[in-house]
Amino acid sequence: MSRRRFLVLALLIAACGRSVDTTWQEGDGHRWRALDVPRRGTPGFTLLDPSRTGVTFANTVSDSLLVRNRILAQGGGVCFGDVDGDGLVDVFLARTEGPNALYRNVGGWRFEDIAQRAGVAAPDRYSTGCMLADVDGDRDLDLILVALGGPNALFLNDGTGRFTEQGEEAGLKSSAGSTTIAAADVNGDGWLDLYIANYKAYTTLDHISPQERAFDQVVRQLGPRRYEVRERYRRDYRVVDREDLGGISLEQRADPDLFYRNAGGGRFIREPIARNPRFVDEQGRPLAEEPEAFGLAAMFADLDGDGAPDLYVANDFEDPDQFWLNDGRGNFRLAPWYAIRSTSNSAMAVDVGDVNRDGRPDLLEADMLSLDTRRLKTQLPTHTAPPKSRTISLPPNDAAAITAMARAMRNPSVRAARESDTTACATIASITGCTPCRTARTSGSAPYVTSRDASTATVRLLSSGAAIGGLLPHVVYTS
Numbered sequence: 185m186s187r188r189r190f191l192v193l194a195l196l197i198a199a200c201g202r203s204v205d206t207t208w209q210e211g212d213g214h215r216w217r218a219l220d221v222p223r224r225g226t227p228g229f230t231l232l233d234p235s236r237t238g239v240t241f242a243n244t245v246s247d248s249l250l251v252r253n254r255i256l257a258q259g260g261g262v263c264f265g266d267v268d269g270d271g272l273v274d275v276f277l278a279r280t281e282g283p284n285a286l287y288r289n290v291g292g293w294r295f296e297d298i299a300q301r302a303g304v305a306a307p308d309r310y311s312t313g314c315m316l317a318d319v320d321g322d323r324d325l326d327l328i329l330v331a332l333g334g335p336n337a338l339f340l341n342d343g344t345g346r347f348t349e350q351g352e353e354a355g356l357k358s359s360a361g362s363t364t365i366a367a368a369d370v371n372g373d374g375w376l377d378l379y380i381a382n383y384k385a386y387t388t389l390d391h392i393s394p395q396e397r398a399f400d401q402v403v404r405q406l407g408p409r410r411y412e413v414r415e416r417y418r419r420d421y422r423v424v425d426r427e428d429l430g431g432i433s434l435e436q437r438a439d440p441d442l443f444y445r446n447a448g449g450g451r452f453i454r455e456p457i458a459r460n461p462r463f464v465d466e467q468g469r470p471l472a473e474e475p476e477a478f479g480l481a482a483m484f485a486d487l488d489g490d491g492a493p494d495l496y497v498a499n500d501f502e503d504p505d506q507f508w509l510n511d512g513r514g515n516f517r518l519a520p521w522y523a524i525r526s527t528s529n530s531a532m533a534v535d536v537g538d539v540n541r542d543g544r545p546d547l548l549e550a551d552m553l554s555l556d557t558r559r560l561k562t563q564l565p566t567h568t569a570p571p572k573s574r575t576i577s578l579p580p581n582d583a584a585a586i587t588a589m590a591r592a593m594r595n596p597s598v599r600a601a602r603e604s605d606t607t608a609c610a611t612i613a614s615i616t617g618c619t620p621c622r623t624a625r626t627s628g629s630a631p632y633v634t635s636r637d638a639s640t641a642t643v644r645l646l647s648s649g650a651a652i653g654g655l656l657p658h659v660v661y662t663s
């Protein structure tokens with residue numbers, strides 16, 4: 185063997201044999217190690233057969249139950265975590281009808297269901313969402329389990345994977361149609377706080393005949409453009425003045441979401457979202473009423489990069505999603521609507537990750553409707569009416585703010601501003617290429633912009649209020 189050929193071979197052997205240091209590095213309350221990524225093969229996943237893994241779970245709901253409550257067809261959640269501290273990640277699966285499953289990871293991609301002896305089977309409820317998190321600070325993963333119609337409950341882990349359901353003293357009592365849980369220490373006191381998204385525990389479609397729930401049966405007219413829901417339907421219906429539609433809309437009410445502050449040791453105290461300075465609207469005002477939206481997903485994630493967990497709530501139907509920005513002390517303010525200009529109509533799920541690796545978190549929202557046209561034709565959309573008008577606030581004649589907003593919208597149909605506000609008009613025209621600006625028909629001195637984008641509707645720029653921050657997370661939508 186020539187010396188050169190020997191050298192190449194030696195280098196090849198060295199390269200192939202280069203190993204990654206995969207020893208665990210211990211930290212305060214955590215440990216980490218490098219991944220030894222195989223040099224061969226392709227990225228992706230390999231489907232493992234249930235006969236190999238032992239995971240035979242299926243969430244089926246009987247027709248006899250569904251005929252009484254169709255919302256039970258929405259499914260249950262899955263949670264991952266090492267519940268018994270053996271270093272292997274275990275899997276919890278929530279079941280709508282019957283016992284939940286807790287698959288202990290026994291190694292080699294094999295699992296055994298220990299839900300019964302672990303004390304988390306809870307067959308007495310319609311389990312929906314789950315969360316494995318250490319809420320009492322003893323360094324083992326506890327289970328928060330919510331159910332359609334309740335009870336929502338905390339199961340404390342003894343450290344070995346045996347759980348004890350806590351009673352009402354945990355503070356999570358609810359009979360709402362809960363769907364999912366998000367946990368984060370929102371106020372930085374070291375204790376994980378909770379946000380539970382709610383849908384509705386039932387639908388009137390299963391209880392009230394079409395004739396009985398007709399508009400004139402449910403609603404009484406009090407005068408010109410004045411309506412009220414009759415007393416016996418107020419728990420389930422509300423009338424909404426849809427200025428953008430030029431009329432009144434009758435809507436089924438949803439269950440308000442739940443925010444819980446962890447008072448320490450896994451004792452939760454519910455704080456309302458309305459009339460609470462912790463939650464304020466885009467203009468910084470506390471909310472007058474609890475938001476009622478059909479919530480299906482909620483997630484805490486730091487979306488603006490200030491280190492504090494923000495909150496994104498994805499809602500079904502035409503209820504807008506809610507994007508709450510945390511001020512770092514656990515106070516939330518709704519992000520300006522144009523921070524995310526459109527959302528899924530039938531939002532089903534949401535996730536956060538840096539998909540293009542530029543260091544900024546991206547947001548993925550899954551919609552119910554398929555992108556595939558064949559499949560789409562087998563689905564029933566919600567026939568949502570055109571989007572609602574929105575009113576936002578900007579400093580008057582602030583070219584920088586208007587520039588930021590116009591850039592945020594990147595909307596070629598932004599096409600009007602108050603004629604006398606030449607700065608705003610020129611700025612918008614230069615960005616959007618839409619000229620000329622036309623005279624606003626709005627009253628007072630407020631400049632405004634009209635957008636005909638299908639997702640943004642009419643916008644009025646009023647004369648005071650919030651400045652625009654750099655709140656432009658990348659948005660990826662899929663279905």
Ligand SMILES: [Ca+2]
Pocket residue numbers: 265266267268269270271272273274288289
């Ligand atoms: Ca384990």
Ligand SMILES: [Ca+2]
Pocket residue numbers: 317318319320321322323324325326341
């Ligand atoms: Ca714990």
Ligand SMILES: [Ca+2]
Pocket residue numbers: 368369370371372373374375376377446
């Ligand atoms: Ca906290």
Ligand SMILES: [Ca+2]
Pocket residue numbers: 485486487488489490491492493494509510
């Ligand atoms: Ca943040």
